[in-house]
Amino acid sequence: MGRRRPGTPTLEEVAARAGVGRGTVSRVINNAAGVKESTRRTVQRAIEELGYVPNLAARSLAGRRADAVALVMTEPDWRQFAEPFFSEIVSSLGDALSDTGMQLMLTLVRSDAERQRFLEYARGGRVDGVLLMSVHAGDPLPDMLAEARLPTVLLGRRSGDEYVSYVDVDNVGGARSAVSHLLERGRRAIATITGPADMYVTQCRLRGYQEALALAGLEGEQTLVAEGDFTTESGRRAMAALLRRHPEIDGVLAASDTTAAGALETLHSAGRRVPEDVAVIGFDDFPLAQRTTPRLTTVRQPIEAMGRAMVRLLLEEMEEGAVAWRHVILRTELMVREST
Amino acid sequence: MGRRRPGTPTLEEVAARAGVGRGTVSRVINNAAGVKESTRRTVQRAIEELGYVPNLAARSLAGRRADAVALVMTEPDWRQFAEPFFSEIVSSLGDALSDTGMQLMLTLVRSDAERQRFLEYARGGRVDGVLLMSVHAGDPLPDMLAEARLPTVLLGRRSGDEYVSYVDVDNVGGARSAVSHLLERGRRAIATITGPADMYVTQCRLRGYQEALALAGLEGEQTLVAEGDFTTESGRRAMAALLRRHPEIDGVLAASDTTAAGALETLHSAGRRVPEDVAVIGFDDFPLAQRTTPRLTTVRQPIEAMGRAMVRLLLEEMEEGAVAWRHVILRTELMVREST
DNA sequence: ATGAAAGCGCTAACAT
């Protein structure tokens, strides 16, 4: 195939035009020290006049770096994509990366074939590191990347003994404090709508939920637990099922912002008043959902900090050549807004 | 910075191990014809044993192609991201590209700085072509890419005389047939919730809406038009405003699936029955929304075909070196499901 | 401070 872009000036032509060596031009475009101010300007003018743009393939080859990192979504059905959580994370990663001069590229891995393709792409040196979102328990991609010694950082972990570098939040603690909060306010029939059962984050939050109940001397009933998948629709469905089984429910811990929104809709339709009859706590509470269905209490995840931490870990791994894994667990915070 | 991955075997080492020349190895990894089956296997064994992976930077440099295309979102506030339409398009692009062996990478351009960064990235040869989604009227990125002679295909156009290659649908016709359909069923007070006013797609659909009314001898009132931004929330808000101004509304044309969903929610809350009191038609109707709020009639966009067409145009431009622009306008289809 | 030169790992054209 004849994919090519002819007529692109090279560094050599710039050097010729500026009457300097190629090394000097290289130093100029990389802002390296040790170039006389006057020559720097001469070179810069030549660059402008020729409309020179560095060839990144050549730079990669010579410099052995890609100046790009991939953010991979392995979500098999990626309705997750639509989560405000997801876009907030992407935003914060973009911000954190913008200082480093690296490009962030999103990649979707929906099948084994795509997983393989991405692996070749990454091992081929097109990215310097990989960030992974929403990893499910059995996902082999982190291991494949680790084996290839590619700097890799997960958002969340696949299990309690995850080794690959990750940034996670204290999900057990977050869930526990949310449920404890409800119990202190006198709620007794507290249900929970979880995320996908094969995600560690789900298990952690469930444990927090159960621990809080146990602390209060209550024993969690299996029928007060409904599985969702972080979407609004799953929140609606799960809430409806819970109400059918337990009309007496007076508190709910939801897996996410959007799940909580779905649950609230169903509660409203069923004529329940919120929070008078039923209090709902979810993880995070984004502006859009707030406008629709304001809640008073949420478990807040420090999304900005999560993005920054992921980038920091990745840079550290890149720096030293992926010889060690690092783990960061950030605190969640129970956020209570006073009703107005 | 010490970003590097040492110990990666090269093609040369593979050649040595297999006892062949580098050319032969190159032919094998590229599945080129003209290699004896026995040597091919010898080489393949050497590749396996060494765990060889081609260096893509070197390949790019020598072959002058990146084997990757970027899908760029320029949406300044990218709640669009959450649209099923968006994920469907990405899916169809992924499918269409998977045959070509090219990587699809999503890129977000949220600011001028990011626009510039992406431009350097693309001009630097990291992608062979660029796909652009949801371009607003004044977006300069398509022109910048065109000037750099980068194969580029837009989804939708910035105006009626767009020149850069694009794939669009017949928005005027789609909107017109939807409104005509409503008129034929006896509706008279038909409102519309549009997309952002600075998008050509919005103007086209509005024109279709007005044309249908004019054909029926009605004159469209300005107050029957409300601006949204494709989101569910904007659908709710706009519908509420419309109902306030025109309680007699008996038909609505919505900008999208999600906008329609929002409008339907508001209608339900207001005690209106759908479609007995008010009929709602939107562009597209995705499974998720269907479950929540089934509608009977939609304007269907051929999303699969749109993705395929975009990839085809891009490949053609790449083939010939971006010497011509191509435009494709796909038909929309009014889809009437019989109520059950 | 700057120029010259040696690669980086691959593809493709040219030999054989």
Added chain:
DNA sequence: ATGTTAGCGCTTTCAT
């Protein structure tokens, strides 16, 4: 059918 060779455009010593 396969080996050889000349780049691709840049970064990075090493001289000067």
